[in-house]
Amino acid sequence: MLEAKVQAEILRLHFGGGVGSRRIAAQLGLNRKTVNRVIRRRQVLMGRTSASSRVSLLDPHRALMERLLKDAPARSAVNLLQRLREAGYRGGYTILKEAVAVLRPREPQEAYMKLEFAPGEAAQVDWGEFGDVFGEGTKVHAFVMVLCYSRKLYVEFTMRQTLGALLRAYERALRYFGGTCAEYWHDNMPTVMAEREGSLVKFTAGFWAYAGFHGFKPVLCNPYSGHEKGRVEDGVKLVRYQFWPGRRFTGLADLNGQAGEWLEKYANRREHRATGKVPELVFEAERASLRPLRAEAYDTDDVTSARVDSFHRVRFDGNTYTVPWTLVGKTLTVRGDDERVRLFLGVREVCAHGRCYRTGQDLENPAHEEGLRELKPGAQSSWQKRAIASWGPQARRYLELIPGGTRSLRHELGELLVLGTVYGPGKVEAALGELLGQGRVGVVHLERHLRLEHEVPIAPAPLHLSDPRLEVIPPVPDLQSYDTLLLDSREEEKPE
Numbered sequence: 138m139l140e141a142k143v144q145a146e147i148l149r150l151h152f153g154g155g156v157g158s159r160r161i162a163a164q165l166g167l168n169r170k171t172v173n174r175v176i177r178r179r180q181v182l183m184g185r186t187s188a189s190s191r192v193s194l195l196d197p198h199r200a201l202m203e204r205l206l207k208d209a210p211a212r213s214a215v216n217l218l219q220r221l222r223e224a225g226y227r228g229g230y231t232i233l234k235e236a237v238a239v240l241r242p243r244e245p246q247e248a249y250m251k252l253e254f255a256p257g258e259a260a261q262v263d264w265g266e267f268g269d270v271f272g273e274g275t276k277v278h279a280f281v282m283v284l285c286y287s288r289k290l291y292v293e294f295t296m297r298q299t300l301g302a303l304l305r306a307y308e309r310a311l312r313y314f315g316g317t318c319a320e321y322w323h324d325n326m327p328t329v330m331a332e333r334e335g336s337l338v339k340f341t342a343g344f345w346a347y348a349g350f351h352g353f354k355p356v357l358c359n360p361y362s363g364h365e366k367g368r369v370e371d372g373v374k375l376v377r378y379q380f381w382p383g384r385r386f387t388g389l390a391d392l393n394g395q396a397g398e399w400l401e402k403y404a405n406r407r408e409h410r411a412t413g414k415v416p417e418l419v420f421e422a423e424r425a426s427l428r429p430l431r432a433e434a435y436d437t438d439d440v441t442s443a444r445v446d447s448f449h450r451v452r453f454d455g456n457t458y459t460v461p462w463t464l465v466g467k468t469l470t471v472r473g474d475d476e477r478v479r480l481f482l483g484v485r486e487v488c489a490h491g492r493c494y495r496t497g498q499d500l501e502n503p504a505h506e507e508g509l510r511e512l513k514p515g516a517q518s519s520w521q522k523r524a525i526a527s528w529g530p531q532a533r534r535y536l537e538l539i540p541g542g543t544r545s546l547r548h549e550l551g552e553l554l555v556l557g558t559v560y561g562p563g564k565v566e567a568a569l570g571e572l573l574g575q576g577r578v579g580v581v582h583l584e585r586h587l588r589l590e591h592e593v594p595i596a597p598a599p600l601h602l603s604d605p606r607l608e609v610i611p612p613v614p615d616l617q618s619y620d621t622l623l624l625d626s627r628e629e630e631k632p633e
Contacts, residue, residue, distance in 0.1 A: 139171065142239045144181040151176050165238035166214065194228035195236055206241055254285035257426030259320040259356070261285060261369035262307075264298055265376060270386065273495045277392070280306035283372045284314065285322075286426075287419035288409050290372050290400060292380075294392050295475075296494040297454075300328040300343045301439035305475060307347070308437055314420075316427025321348075322356045322366055330357055350435050352428065371411075375404065438472040445469060449505060453478060455496035459505045460488055463524075463554035485559045521550040528562040531569040538578050552580040560587050 139147075143165065150156040150164070158176060162169040195202075198221050205217060214234040218226075221233070265279040278298050282291045291310040295302045303326075311317055323329045332339040338357050340348070348355045358366050380399045386392040405417045412419070443451035449462040453471045460469065460480055470481040478500075479489045490500045508524060526533045532553075539549050557565050568586050572578070 139167075139175070140235060140239070141181050141183055143167075143235050144175050146239055147172055147175045148179070148181065152179075166234045167238070193232065194226065195232055198224055198226050199236075199240075202236065203240060206237070210241060255426070256286045256423040257316075257318050257428070259285045259322055260318045261322045261366045261372075263324060263366060263369040263373055264326065265373040267294070267377075267381065270392070271388070275494045275496070277389075278302075279373065279376055280310070281369055281372045281376060282307075282310045283368045284318065284416075284420065284423065285368055287416050287423045288368065288412060288414075289314070289416040289420040289423075290375070290404050292372070292376050292396050292400065292404075294389060294396060296389065298326075298328065299439055300341065301437055301473065302475075303328050303344075304347055304435065304437040308435060311351070311430060314427060315424060316429055317351050317353050318427065320354045320356050322358060322369075324358055324366060329355065333357070347435060351431065380404070438474050440473075441471050442468055443471050450499070451480065454492075454494075456493050456498045456500060458490045458500045459502050461505045461558045462509045463558045466551070467555060482555065482559055487559055521554060525550065525553050525557070528557065529566040531566050531573060532562075534573060535569050535578065538573075542578065544579060549580055552584070556580065556584060556587060560591060564591060 146165065147161055147167075150161050151158070156164075158169055158172045161167075162172045165172070201221065201224055202217060205212060205220060214230065214237045217237060218230055218233055226233075260282055262280075262282050265281060267277045267279060269275060270277045275296055278295050280293050280295060280303070283289070291313050293306050293309060295306060325333065328341060329344045330338065331341045340355055344355065376396075380396065384395060386395065405420070406415060408414065409416055439454070441453065443453060445451055445460055445464045445467050447465055449465050450457040450459050451469060451471060454473060458471075458478055458480070464482065464487065467482060469487070472479045472481065473492055476492055477489050478492050480487050488502065488505065490502065493500055522536055526536060535553075540546065553565070560568075564587065565583070568583055568590065572583055572586060
């Protein structure tokens with residue numbers, strides 16, 4: 138039977154400190170079943186002692202034990218056993234370990250203030266990792282957002298934790314709740330926090346811009362302070378232990394479909410363990426406190442630039458994607474969302490691929506090599522000229538004229554092929570006809586003509602002022618006053 142001191146320590150930790158049996162067993166070096174027996178009976182039992190067992194073999198060495206533990210509180214029971222053996226201890230290891238669990242000095246448990254939130258005041262956000270679910274070498278992550286007041290939960294699964302993936306999940310979460318809170322609390326995730334020195338926090342430019350767009354305040358929890366975002370950590374645990382076990386998924390879309398159904402049927406309709414209330418019912422009162430969403434959509438794409446290599450490919454997200462071979466050497470803008478990777482030359486989209494979340498893959502479109510095999514065997518200038526000449530008579534006429542000037546033939550041929558890829562040979566042929574009709578040559582003039590003819594300028598959204606007092610409408614001018622001034626000046630000019 139355990140010593141009375143050890144039993145009392147188990148009861149103190151469990152009922153006084155709220156510590157679970159698994160943690161108590163690890164802390165005291167005991168079997169978990171033994172700890173559970175003491176917790177179930179809720180009392181300290183005093184076992185019968187015989188004359189031969191009243192004096193423990195450890196008793197003569199307790200003073201030395203206390204001195205050793207005071208000198209080094211982290212000293213292990215094995216280390217103590219070695220020292221006590223040198224002092225003449227002949228007892229066993231188990232009784233020593235039980236005594237150490239009672240005698241070792243312990244740091245007092247930290248007390249926390251209970252966090253309370255008003256309706257619409259705050260939400261908490263975190264990621265949870267769920268491993269390589271689909272066997273493709275890529276981990277699946279769960280984005281979880283919890284409203285602090287109602288405890289209503291949103292979850293979706295992604296294949297990345299990039300800023301773009303975070304913002305796309307954010308957008309869907311805000312639409313799910315139908316509005317925004319005043320604050321959003323996060324841990325120190327790298328897509329949100331750029332730098333931190335104590336209480337000084339610098340947010341990443343991308344997330345700071347997003348917070349400004351929606352008008353909420355981003356908040357970073359203190360490091361190693363899980364109690365500050367306990368609501369969302371409980372949400373991640375709920376997903377891990379109530380939604381996840383025993384499920385099978387055919388893909389990411391199926392996974393998110395099952396998660397959405399679970400949210401509606403179970404997660405937000407359960408009786409919350411901490412509040413004793415149903416989150417969906419509490420949210421009906423909280424909904425009115427959320428701020429309305431903006432009508433404009435926020436650009437949540439992953440955006441980068443990439444140079445087209447000699448194999449007419451660009452690298453993005455650990456993979457390579459082909460582009461039309463005529464764009465070799467050009468720098469393109471690459472934009473990726475959840476499903477597609479789109480490539481732009483300037484503002485013109487030149488091609489698109491389905492997004493691949495495996496790494497080290499080569500995504501190829503055979504159409505991007507059309508014409509390359511037929512033209513490549515000759516010299517470079519020869520195959521470029523043949524490709525351009527195939528567009529029509531205006532292109533052939535242009536090729537006859539440009540050698541007579543001072544323009545770089547290599548630059549002209551390369552840019553013509555690019556314009557043919559972006560706008561299509563038919564539109565370039567027609568534009569060349571108009572350009573030659575004006576007596577002009579040069580791809581600079583040709584590109585300007587094509588942009589003016591075929592690109593719609595992107596106008597910014599109209600600005601709406603939040604305070605109606607700032608809306609200043611100028612008065613309509615009275616044009617008769619100008620007529621009066623004109624007539625008066627004419628009267629002055631008349632000879633007397």
